[in-house]
Amino acid sequence: MHEKLQDYFSVVFEPELLAEIENNGRLVKLKKGDLLIDVGSVIKEVPLLLEGAIKIVREDKDSHEIVLYFLERGDTCAISFVNCLNNAKSKVRGIVEKDSMAIFVPVKKLEEWMAKYKTWREFVIESYSSRLDEMIEAIDMLAFMKMDERLFKYLSDKVKIMRDPILHTTHYEIAVDMNTSRVVISRLLKQLEKKGKIKLHRNKIEVLEY
DNA sequence: ACATTAAGTGATT
DNA sequence: AATCACTTAATGT
Numbered sequence: 001m002h003e004k005l006q007d008y009f010s011v012v013f014e015p016e017l018l019a020e021i022e023n024n025g026r027l028v029k030l031k032k033g034d035l036l037i038d039v040g041s042v043i044k045e046v047p048l049l050l051e052g053a054i055k056i057v058r059e060d061k062d063s064h065e066i067v068l069y070f071l072e073r074g075d076t077c078a079i080s081f082v083n084c085l086n087n088a089k090s091k092v093r094g095i096v097e098k099d100s101m102a103i104f105v106p107v108k109k110l111e112e113w114m115a116k117y118k119t120w121r122e123f124v125i126e127s128y129s130s131r132l133d134e135m136i137e138a139i140d141m142l143a144f145m146k147m148d149e150r151l152f153k154y155l156s157d158k159v160k161i162m163r164d165p166i167l168h169t170t171h172y173e174i175a176v177d178m179n180t181s182r183v184v185i186s187r188l189l190k191q192l193e194k195k196g197k198i199k200l201h202r203n204k205i206e207v208l209e210y
Numbered sequence: 211a212c213a214t215t216a217a218g219t220g221a222t223t
Numbered sequence: 224a225a226t227c228a229c230t231t232a233a234t235g236t
Contacts, residue, residue, distance in 0.1 A: 171234055180225080181226075189219085202217075211236105212235105213236080214232100214233100216233075217230100218231070223225085223234095
């Protein structure tokens with residue numbers, strides 16, 4: 001826990017705060033597919049991501065979903081933190097996208113730290129605003145971009161987050177993430193392959209350009 | 211060999 | 224861009 005914490009957070013947090021995180025947080029290993037938070041749940045612990053990636057998804061009542069943004073190492077979900085200071089329920093779902101490691105810190109502590117540590121305050125504000133930026137980007141994508149552009153952005157985003165140009169996913173999973181049908185995704189992927197931007201395999205997509 | 215699941219495709223709306 | 228109705232290909236038992 002110490003080393004990883006140092007790796008990603010020692011540049012942003014002062015030593016006392018790092019020590020507090022170590023004393024109050026619990027280290028959790030997360031497996032791909034784990035459900036971190038669901039719509040309607042109240043959060044009492046917030047994760048600081050040491051390694052891996054989390055997908056944040058919005059879901060409607062008919063289980064249509066749309067990906068809002070991804071969390072990476074060094075990130076936290078400030079939205080859910082601020083949200084639970086407000087005693088509100090989560091409006092999003094967080095799913096572990098690849099095997100991850102995180103430190104869970106009780107919200108109560110985080111609240112104390114807001115007053116105590118400047119770096120923590122700045123971190124939360126920073127994180128909140130970049131999450132908001134990403135969400136606005138997601139809205140732009142839905143409102144203004146065509147399916148083929150959306151798909152290519154989805155692929156290149158995912159490559160960046162997974163840190164691997166070979167995506168181990170199916171057409172169906174992409175279709176669910178983008179709230180469209182598998183057939184549409186298959187056709188668009190085929191077009192991208194013809195343009196030489198990707199290479200298709202079973203359960204696997206090689207992204208050549210991103 | 212057979213069943214299941216992933217992916218490709220034409221036709222229709 | 225979505226849906227239907229297949230076909231083909233890859234994989235698991």
